[in-house]
Amino acid sequence: MTAIHLQGDTSAASAIPPIVNPAAGVAYLDGAFVPIEEAKISVLDFGFTRSDVTYDVAHVWNGRFFRLDAHLDRFFASMAALRLKPAEDRVEMRRILIDCVRRTGLREAYVAMVCTRGRPPAGSRDMRLCRNQFIAYALPFIWLATPEKQERGIHATIGSFARIPARSVDPRVKNYHWLDMVKSQQEAYDRGADVAILLDLEGNVAEGPGFNVFAVSAGAVATPDAGMLEGITRRSVLELCRSLGIPASERKLSAEELRQADEIFLSSTAGGVIPVTRLDGRILGNDAPGALTMRLREAYWRRHETDPEAVAVPYDD
Numbered sequence: 001m002t003a004i005h006l007q008g009d010t011s012a013a014s015a016i017p018p019i020v021n022p023a024a025g026v027a028y029l030d031g032a033f034v035p036i037e038e039a040k041i042s043v044l045d046f047g048f049t050r051s052d053v054t055y056d057v058a059h060v061w062n063g064r065f066f067r068l069d070a071h072l073d074r075f076f077a078s079m080a081a082l083r084l085k086p087a088e089d090r091v092e093m094r095r096i097l098i099d100c101v102r103r104t105g106l107r108e109a110y111v112a113m114v115c116t117r118g119r120p121p122a123g124s125r126d127m128r129l130c131r132n133q134f135i136a137y138a139l140p141f142i143w144l145a146t147p148e149k150q151e152r153g154i155h156a157t158i159g160s161f162a163r164i165p166a167r168s169v170d171p172r173v174k175n176y177h178w179l180d181m182v183k184s185q186q187e188a189y190d191r192g193a194d195v196a197i198l199l200d201l202e203g204n205v206a207e208g209p210g211f212n213v214f215a216v217s218a219g220a221v222a223t224p225d226a227g228m229l230e231g232i233t234r235r236s237v238l239e240l241c242r243s244l245g246i247p248a249s250e251r252k253l254s255a256e257e258l259r260q261a262d263e264i265f266l267s268s269t270a271g272g273v274i275p276v277t278r279l280d281g282r283i284l285g286n287d288a289p290g291a292l293t294m295r296l297r298e299a300y301w302r303r304h305e306t307d308p309e310a311v312a313v314p315y316d317d
């Protein structure tokens with residue numbers, strides 16, 4: 001394995017060849033940096049067999065992390081909720097995440113942090129005996145919808161599968177319980193749509209695979225207040241609304257209200273503010289992204305340039 005060891009083991013590190021093609025992705029696990037193709041966990045890891053794992057995804061744009069500490073806060077809250085305690089502390093994790101990106105050289109990157117339960121001792125199924133493992137990796141940026149597609153606006157459908165109830169799996173703890181979303185997304189493709197929006201059991205909007213949902217009606221923005229991950233991009237959008245004087249509320253949003261909305265957009269680390277121009281075949285506006293959506297989208301990307309908390313990656317070149 002092409003591993004670069006941490007923790008001052010310079011003799012080992014200098015004896016190991018550098019990662020070939022680091023721009024394809026670099027991962028950290030078990031105290032070492034490895035090429036992304038070599039980053040593997042056991043098939044016996046409860047993260048794999050039971051989805052007993054949590055994760056978070058931040059991004060780097062123009063060589064700077066956007067809201068890294070907000071992602072780390074959420075990741076730590078998720079680990080605490082699941083009683084996961086990896087060996088690395090927050091300062092180390094932050095350093096490792098930055099180092100993963102530095103090693104890739106990527107100026108635009110998708111950066112994941114994962115904590116998995118680990119595997120139990122042979123013959124046991126006691127989760128308390130597992131060694132929880134922190135994994136990090138940086139990849140070329142991943143788009144939920146490419147910038148070209150965003151210019152046109154994406155097409156959404158309301159799926160027939162309900163989001164897993166929050167009482168069963170807390171959606172605020174970022175998780176891989178995605179089969180409701182996978183089924184919904186397959187349905188979306190079957191219907192010729194780009195993405196599926198999931199409702200909760202009462203028929204209110206929840207979220208979708210990798211994004212939060214917003215409706216714009218009569219100049220006011222609304223987004224669900226429950227049953228979804230509290231997205232960092234969603235938070236940015238609400239803050240931007242406040243600073244731009246756009247009325248915005250977090251509240252119940254019925255499917256009917258979404259269907260009647262003047263504009264719809266999605267929010268995600270994987271692409272920012274993403275305009276929706278069709279919902280179940282209904283054309284919104286004149287089949288082009290709405291004006292308010294575009295204003296927020298521009299403000300979101302502008303904030304990347306002006307954010308005083310952005311964390312610069314110390315690249316080698």
Ligand SMILES: Cc1ncc(COP(=O)(O)O)c(C=O)c1O
Pocket residue numbers: 057207208209210211212228229230231232233234267268269270
């Ligand atoms: C289920 C779900 N909802 C919402 C989001 C959006 O969250 P964020 O803006 O923090 O990327 C994600 C992100 O991956 C997600 O997986």
